[in-house]
Amino acid sequence: MTTDDNDTDIRLCRTFQTAPAAVPKDDSAKYLTSGLEADGFQAPDWLVPDLEDGTAPDMKAEGLENTIEQVPRYEFPGEIWPRVEWSYEDGTYREKGREQIDRLASAIGDEIEGVVVPKVGRLEDVRRAAEAVAEAEREHGYPDGSIGLSIIVETGRARSDLREIAKFGEDSRLTALVFGPVDYTAELGGRDLGDGRPRWDGLLEALSNEASAAGLLSIGGPFDDLFKERAGLTYYNAEEYADQIEHEARLGLDGSWSLYPKQTIQANTIHMPTPDELERDVHKIERFNEAKREGTGAVTIDGQMVDEATFKNFVNTVRTVRAIDERRPDQTGDYYDDELLERALELELSYA
Amino acid sequence: MTTDDNDTDIRLCRTFQTAPAAVPKDDSAKYLTSGLEADGFQAPDWLVPDLEDGTAPDMKAEGLENTIEQVPRYEFPGEIWPRVEWSYEDGTYREKGREQIDRLASAIGDEIEGVVVPKVGRLEDVRRAAEAVAEAEREHGYPDGSIGLSIIVETGRARSDLREIAKFGEDSRLTALVFGPVDYTAELGGRDLGDGRPRWDGLLEALSNEASAAGLLSIGGPFDDLFKERAGLTYYNAEEYADQIEHEARLGLDGSWSLYPKQTIQANTIHMPTPDELERDVHKIERFNEAKREGTGAVTIDGQMVDEATFKNFVNTVRTVRAIDERRPDQTGDYYDDELLERALELELSYA
Amino acid sequence: MTTDDNDTDIRLCRTFQTAPAAVPKDDSAKYLTSGLEADGFQAPDWLVPDLEDGTAPDMKAEGLENTIEQVPRYEFPGEIWPRVEWSYEDGTYREKGREQIDRLASAIGDEIEGVVVPKVGRLEDVRRAAEAVAEAEREHGYPDGSIGLSIIVETGRARSDLREIAKFGEDSRLTALVFGPVDYTAELGGRDLGDGRPRWDGLLEALSNEASAAGLLSIGGPFDDLFKERAGLTYYNAEEYADQIEHEARLGLDGSWSLYPKQTIQANTIHMPTPDELERDVHKIERFNEAKREGTGAVTIDGQMVDEATFKNFVNTVRTVRAIDERRPDQTGDYYDDELLERALELELSYA
Incomplete structure (x- = not known):
C-alpha cells in the first residue's frame, strides 16, 4: 500500500484494465471505447490501451491511432496508461516502444498519466525506459516528470533486480510495479500440470514490500482462465478470479489486473474494504x-x-x-x- | 539457528516476552514485575520491558523509571532487553529513543544485555541506532560492545535491506532480528479479510536465513488474537498461537514473541525439541x-x-x-x- | 528453465543422480557402475560420482580411483559431474577439494563435463571454487572453460548471496545451482516436527529465478525418505518423491536430485511434459x-x-x-x- 498522511494522497489503482487498442472487427477500437465508456464498478481505476501483446503485430499502427483519437473523446474518471512495446533483449522492440511513446506524448501527452513498459530486464533497462519517456517529454515540451512510467515485472532479470529498480523508483517517474505472470512463467520454465501456473508467492510478497518501501504502487497480474465449461455450459470464472484478487489484497498489493469488464467489477470491489x-x-x-x-x-x-x-x-x-x-x-x-x-x-x- | 561448536555457545531466546513498563493501575509496574518474578516454563528467555507501543505516551517516563527500579531487584534467570522508542521516519522518536538508551545505560547498564529498537528503516538507520548505543556505552564507561542491540524488522525498508543489515550485524553489537508483523502489515497495506493477517512466509524464511548467515538470532512476531469467544465463553487461544510458533520453529527461527505468560509457556516448550x-x-x-x-x-x-x-x-x-x-x-x-x-x-x- | 532459440541448445538435467564413489562392499564401485550402466528411464541426465558425504572419510581415496577407472569404461549417455569435497568454513576441506579436482582433470578431464562443489559460502567462496577449476584446467592443458562448475546451495551464506553468485555465473564456467536442503536445514536450525523438513519455497523460487536470469540450470534437492513402512511391509516411497518433483517442476526447476534408480525413473518422467x-x-x-x-x-x-x-x-x-x-x-x-x-x-x- 502506498499511503501518505492525507487521504487524498492515496493513489488509487484497484484495477489495471488492459484493452486491445485495435482488433480485427468493423470497429477496430471496440474494446478500447468500451473501456473508456464504462461506469460504476465497471470503470477501472486505470485503463491501459494495449499496443503490446493484446494487439496483433499488423494492427499496432491502427491501435496507436485509435488510442490517440478515442482517449480525448471521453471524460474517463480514472487514469489512462497506454502499454507500449519493449524488450530487454531485442532492440527493435525498444525502438518501436520509443516511437510509440514519442507519438503518444506528442498527440495526447496531457491526456495520459504515463506509459506502461513491459518486458524490462535489469535496472539498466528500466533506466533506459525512463530515459525514453524523459526524451519524449522534453521533445514535446512537457515538464520533467509529468509523464509517468509503470513497468511490467515479467522477466527473471527484473525480479532479480526488483529491489534496485524500486529504489531507483523512489526519485523517478516510476509509479507502479505490475506483475506479468504469463511471460514470467515462460521465462522460468514453470509448468502447468493441470492445476494452473504457480502463484509465485515469493515474488508477490517482494513486489508488495519493495513498492511500499519506495512509495510505489504494486499491481497483481492477469488471470487468463476467463471461462469455465461444465455440463455443456460455458460461464464466466468468477470464483477463481476472486480468489486470486483476494490473495493479492491480503498481501498488500494496491490493485489487480483486469482483462474483462466483469473482472473489473470484481477487482474494484475486492480492493475496497468489505x-x-x-x-x-x-x-x-x-x-x-x-x-x-x-x-x-x-x-x-x-x-x-x-x-x-x-x-x-x-x-x-x-x-x-x-x-x-x-x-x-x-x-x-x-x-x-x-x-x-x-x-x-x-x-x-x-x-x- | 545460531550455533557454535560448543553447546554453551548456543544463545537461548526461545521466548521474547514484552511487558508494558507502565500501565494505568495502582501498581503501574504490575506486568513488568510479574515477568521478572516468573519461574519454570513461565519465565521467558528474554524479558523485554516495553517503553514503546505497549506503554501509553503519557506513561513512558514512569515506565522508564519502573524499569530502572524493578530490574535490579530480581534475579531474573534470562536476559533483560528493554524496548525503546524509535522511528526511521520521525526524528523526534529517535531523540526519545536516544534519551531512553542513555538513561538505561547510565542507571542499569550492567543489568541489561541490550536494547530493542523498533521501526528501523534501511541500513543507514540501523547504523544510526547502533551508534546511539555506542554513544551511551562510551558516555557511561562501558566497554565497546557490552550493550547489545536487537531490532524489530517491521518496515518495508528494513525488509528490503535485510541482507545488508544482517551482514552489518556480523561485526557489530547487533544480536537479534525480531519480526514485527503488525506494523509491517500496516506499512504494506496488507488486509485481514476475516482470516487474519498474512503470515509473510517469504520474510520469515529470509529472516531465518540472513540471521543464520550472519550469526544472529531470529525471532518471530507477536500473536495478538489472545482470546477467542464461543458460546458465551471467552478462552485463551492456545491452538492458533501454538500453530504459529510451530511454523516459526520449523523454519529455524530461534524463538518467538510472547505477549502473555501462557504464550511464554507454549513458546518455551515448542522451541525445545519434543x-x-x-x-x-x-x-x-x-x-x-x-x-x-x-x-x-x-x-x-x-x-x-x-x-x-x-x-x-x-x-x-x-x-x-x-x-x-x-x-x-x-x-x-x-x-x-x-x-x-x-x-x-x-x-x-x-x-x- | 534455460532455453535458447534453438531446441538443441536446451541443456538437459532432468536428473542429477548422486552415487557413492566407494562403498564398503566387495565391489566398492558397485553403485557407481550401476549408475554408469543404467539405460532407458533409469539413466540420469547427469550422473554424479560422489566423493563427498555419500562416501565415508576413509574410502574417499578409493572413491576417487573408482571414478577415474570406471567412468572411461562406459558410454554413458548423459553428463558426468563428480562431486568433490569443499567447505566455506574449513580450509582443509577446500584443500582436499582442490586435490580431487586436480586429479580428476589430470586423469579424466575429457570424460567429465565438470565438477560439483558443495558447501560454498558467499560469492568470494564461489569465485575461489571457480579458480580451483581454472587452475586444474591450466595445469593439465584444457582450454579455458572446458571443465564446468556446479554448486550446491546449502548454506545461509550462499542463499544470501544467490543473486550475486548467479550474476557471476553469467560469464563464468558456472553451470548449475543445485539445492542442498539437508545441510541447509541444519545451518538454519530448521525442525522436523514429524512431518518432514520445510520445503523452503522462498529459496526454490529464488533458485529458479536467478538461474533463469543468468542462463544457468536450477536443480532441486534430494529426498531422503526413500522407504516407508506400513503393516509390516517396507516399500519404496514413490508418492512423496513424485510430489516433491512435481512441485519443483511447477516452479521451473530444470531437474531434480535422485539418490536411487527408482527416483531417477520418476524424475526423468516428471521433467518431461506429460x-x-x-x-x-x-x-x-x-x-x-x-x-x-x-x-x-x-x-x-x-x-x-x-x-x-x-x-x-x-x-x-x-x-x-x-x-x-x-x-x-x-x-x-x-x-x-x-x-x-x-x-x-x-x-x-x-x-x-
Whole structure:
C-alpha cells in the first residue's frame, strides 16, 4: 500500500484494465471505447490501451491511432496508461516502444498519466525506459516528470533486480510495479500440470514490500482462465478470479489486473474494504480511542491485543474508504450502508 | 539457528516476552514485575520491558523509571532487553529513543544485555541506532560492545535491506532480528479479510536465513488474537498461537514473541525439541555412529537415507537440549523422561 | 528453465543422480557402475560420482580411483559431474577439494563435463571454487572453460548471496545451482516436527529465478525418505518423491536430485511434459496459429485468453519434448503416442 498522511494522497489503482487498442472487427477500437465508456464498478481505476501483446503485430499502427483519437473523446474518471512495446533483449522492440511513446506524448501527452513498459530486464533497462519517456517529454515540451512510467515485472532479470529498480523508483517517474505472470512463467520454465501456473508467492510478497518501501504502487497480474465449461455450459470464472484478487489484497498489493469488464467489477470491489471489515475496524478504532483517553498503551478488544501498531491497520481500512469515497462516491454509496459510511468518514483517526 | 561448536555457545531466546513498563493501575509496574518474578516454563528467555507501543505516551517516563527500579531487584534467570522508542521516519522518536538508551545505560547498564529498537528503516538507520548505543556505552564507561542491540524488522525498508543489515550485524553489537508483523502489515497495506493477517512466509524464511548467515538470532512476531469467544465463553487461544510458533520453529527461527505468560509457556516448550523428536534423533545418531564404525558414508535408517548432512540435523536437536539443560535444568527435567535425557547428554556427537 | 532459440541448445538435467564413489562392499564401485550402466528411464541426465558425504572419510581415496577407472569404461549417455569435497568454513576441506579436482582433470578431464562443489559460502567462496577449476584446467592443458562448475546451495551464506553468485555465473564456467536442503536445514536450525523438513519455497523460487536470469540450470534437492513402512511391509516411497518433483517442476526447476534408480525413473518422467500437457499445448499452438492468420493479438481458446505471452509457455512444452527426443528418443518413443509426438515435432513455433 502506498499511503501518505492525507487521504487524498492515496493513489488509487484497484484495477489495471488492459484493452486491445485495435482488433480485427468493423470497429477496430471496440474494446478500447468500451473501456473508456464504462461506469460504476465497471470503470477501472486505470485503463491501459494495449499496443503490446493484446494487439496483433499488423494492427499496432491502427491501435496507436485509435488510442490517440478515442482517449480525448471521453471524460474517463480514472487514469489512462497506454502499454507500449519493449524488450530487454531485442532492440527493435525498444525502438518501436520509443516511437510509440514519442507519438503518444506528442498527440495526447496531457491526456495520459504515463506509459506502461513491459518486458524490462535489469535496472539498466528500466533506466533506459525512463530515459525514453524523459526524451519524449522534453521533445514535446512537457515538464520533467509529468509523464509517468509503470513497468511490467515479467522477466527473471527484473525480479532479480526488483529491489534496485524500486529504489531507483523512489526519485523517478516510476509509479507502479505490475506483475506479468504469463511471460514470467515462460521465462522460468514453470509448468502447468493441470492445476494452473504457480502463484509465485515469493515474488508477490517482494513486489508488495519493495513498492511500499519506495512509495510505489504494486499491481497483481492477469488471470487468463476467463471461462469455465461444465455440463455443456460455458460461464464466466468468477470464483477463481476472486480468489486470486483476494490473495493479492491480503498481501498488500494496491490493485489487480483486469482483462474483462466483469473482472473489473470484481477487482474494484475486492480492493475496497468489505462492509464487515469496515464495521470491525471502525468499531475497534472507536474502542481504542476510548482506551487511550484512559491512558492505556495496549488494550484487549474483542479478544485481540490492540496497540498503536494494530491501530494503524484499522486506520488503513478507513483511509482507503475515504479515498475511494472522494473519487468514486457512487461506489462507496452503493457498497456500504449510509450509517456505516458516515461513521467511517467522521471518525477521529489521529492518535497523538 | 545460531550455533557454535560448543553447546554453551548456543544463545537461548526461545521466548521474547514484552511487558508494558507502565500501565494505568495502582501498581503501574504490575506486568513488568510479574515477568521478572516468573519461574519454570513461565519465565521467558528474554524479558523485554516495553517503553514503546505497549506503554501509553503519557506513561513512558514512569515506565522508564519502573524499569530502572524493578530490574535490579530480581534475579531474573534470562536476559533483560528493554524496548525503546524509535522511528526511521520521525526524528523526534529517535531523540526519545536516544534519551531512553542513555538513561538505561547510565542507571542499569550492567543489568541489561541490550536494547530493542523498533521501526528501523534501511541500513543507514540501523547504523544510526547502533551508534546511539555506542554513544551511551562510551558516555557511561562501558566497554565497546557490552550493550547489545536487537531490532524489530517491521518496515518495508528494513525488509528490503535485510541482507545488508544482517551482514552489518556480523561485526557489530547487533544480536537479534525480531519480526514485527503488525506494523509491517500496516506499512504494506496488507488486509485481514476475516482470516487474519498474512503470515509473510517469504520474510520469515529470509529472516531465518540472513540471521543464520550472519550469526544472529531470529525471532518471530507477536500473536495478538489472545482470546477467542464461543458460546458465551471467552478462552485463551492456545491452538492458533501454538500453530504459529510451530511454523516459526520449523523454519529455524530461534524463538518467538510472547505477549502473555501462557504464550511464554507454549513458546518455551515448542522451541525445545519434543520428546519424540529427541528420541528419534538420539536413536538415529546412535545408529549412524555404528554405521560409520563400519566405514559407510551414507546408510538407510528407518527408511531414511542418512549421511553427514542429515546427521547435523540430529545433532542440532541434541545440542539444543543440552544448552537448555545447562541453563534451565528444571525445564528439561520436567519435559523429558530421565533415561532419554541421560542418553541425549552422554551421546557421542563428533563424527570425525 | 534455460532455453535458447534453438531446441538443441536446451541443456538437459532432468536428473542429477548422486552415487557413492566407494562403498564398503566387495565391489566398492558397485553403485557407481550401476549408475554408469543404467539405460532407458533409469539413466540420469547427469550422473554424479560422489566423493563427498555419500562416501565415508576413509574410502574417499578409493572413491576417487573408482571414478577415474570406471567412468572411461562406459558410454554413458548423459553428463558426468563428480562431486568433490569443499567447505566455506574449513580450509582443509577446500584443500582436499582442490586435490580431487586436480586429479580428476589430470586423469579424466575429457570424460567429465565438470565438477560439483558443495558447501560454498558467499560469492568470494564461489569465485575461489571457480579458480580451483581454472587452475586444474591450466595445469593439465584444457582450454579455458572446458571443465564446468556446479554448486550446491546449502548454506545461509550462499542463499544470501544467490543473486550475486548467479550474476557471476553469467560469464563464468558456472553451470548449475543445485539445492542442498539437508545441510541447509541444519545451518538454519530448521525442525522436523514429524512431518518432514520445510520445503523452503522462498529459496526454490529464488533458485529458479536467478538461474533463469543468468542462463544457468536450477536443480532441486534430494529426498531422503526413500522407504516407508506400513503393516509390516517396507516399500519404496514413490508418492512423496513424485510430489516433491512435481512441485519443483511447477516452479521451473530444470531437474531434480535422485539418490536411487527408482527416483531417477520418476524424475526423468516428471521433467518431461506429460502426454496431457503436450496434447493441450500442441492443440493451443495450432489454434493460436490460426487466430494469428486472422490478425488477432489475443484470442480465447477453451476459455483461456491466449496471447504471445501465453504462447511462449506452450512453446516451452514442445521445445522440451524436442530436446529430449533428440537425445533420448527411446524415452519420448515410450512415453508419447506416435501421432502426438509427430505433431509436436512438426508444429510451426515461430510467431513472427
